[in-house]
Amino acid sequence: MAIEIIGNKEKAIAIIEVKKNGKKEKELVEWILKNHKNVKTILKKVSGREGELRLKDYEILYGKETEVLHKEYGYELKVDVTKVYFSAREAKERQRIANLVKDGETILIMFSGIMPFGIVIAKKVKNVKIYGIELNEVAHKYALENVRINKVAHKVYPILGDVREKAKEFFGKCDRILMPLPFSSKEFFELAVKCLKEKGIIHFYTIGEEPNIFEEGEKFLNEKCKKLKVEFRILSKTKVQMYAPRKWKISLDVEIIKSSNSLKNKYER
Ligand SMILES: C[S@@+](CC[C@H](N)C(=O)[O-])C[C@H]1O[C@@H](n2cnc3c(N)ncnc32)[C@H](O)[C@@H]1O
Incomplete structure (x- = not known):
């Protein structure tokens, strides 16, 4: 059984995951309402994340509102949890990334969703340009709204579209690329290197x-970078969160150096 609470002190949504057991479910709803007075809606997950947009299906167990203003680390994110991807559990990872960014960087967030990474970075780093590409129209609308709410429109630019198309505009232009789409990131890696x-x-x-959660990702990077003729160095390896029994969402921070006969000459404008 797991509970995720998204929202703020006045109004929040609880998302629960329960096995098929009506009694436990009823008890859990009562427990949440008693112990989390800010929870106005309770949703039960009825599917895993599916499709390109990484959405889940939910059953409403209590209340009706599915849009909420989520607060974490001094910024706010408006989100309808039933229409877009969002995970409150990844707040720490967002902070970790933002702490690595240096003044003056140009950053591309492939798969930017409602723009949580962009907002966190822009709030921490004064002089930065952040572009985020997102396919889900609803998530893009929330990204625009979140940029406005957090007053970072002068440095965060949400773009609606498919990374396959839109990334071309960034070839040779970025200092840092975020690829938060763990199930399909491998197919976009070459595009990221080109950017x-x-x-x-x-x-x-x-x-x-498990047991070696980084092995497969490191093997991929080794083979791919060799094929693309770029040098690479793994700077750090992070366990982000457990995805399923024995399976983890992980992050590998990789420094890429393009050599003279690499993609740079072939693709940069
Ligand atoms: C795992 S979510 C991460 C969203 C956001 N970065 C976050 O941390 O909350 C991945 C996002 O990528 C988007 N997406 C999937 N395929 C895409 C593509 N080809 N081009 C642009 N966005 C895509 C999905 O709609 C989804 O919002």
């Missing part, structure tokens, strides 16, 4: 299986 300047950092998210 980097001569040297840069990719935050590569993927799924790792």
Whole structure:
């Protein structure tokens, strides 16, 4: 049984995951309402994340509102949890990334959703340009709204579209790329490398299986970078959160250096 609470002190949504057991479910709803007075809606997950937009299906157990203003670390994110991807559990990972960004960077967030990474970075780093590409129209609308709410419109630019198309505009222009789409990030890795300047950092998210959760991701990077003729160095490896029994969402921070006969000459404008 797991509970995720998204929202603020006045109004929040609780998302629960329960096995098929009506009595436990009723008891849990009562427990949440008694112990979390700010919870106005309770949703039960009835599917895993599905499709390109990474959405789940929910059953409403209590209340009706599914849009909420989520507060964490001094910023706010408006979100309808039934229409877009959002995970409150990844707040720590967002902070970790923002703490790595240096003044003056140009950053591309592939798969930017409602723009949580962009907002966190923009709040921490004064002089930064952040572009985020998102396919889900509803998430894009929330990204625009969240940029406005957090007063970072002068440095965060949400773009609606498919990374396959829109990333081309960034070839050779970025210092840092975030790839928070763990199940499909491998198929976009070459595009990410093309978007980097001569040297840069990719935050590569993927799924790792116990006992060695980083092995498969490292093997992929080894083979892919060799094929693309770029040098790489893994700067750090992070367990982000458990995805399923023995399976983890992980992040590999990778520095890429393009050599003279690499993609740089082939693709940069
Ligand atoms: C795992 S979610 C992460 C969203 C956001 N970065 C966050 O941390 O909350 C991945 C997002 O990528 C979007 N997406 C999937 N395929 C895409 C593509 N080809 N181009 C742009 N966005 C895509 C989905 O709609 C989803 O919002």
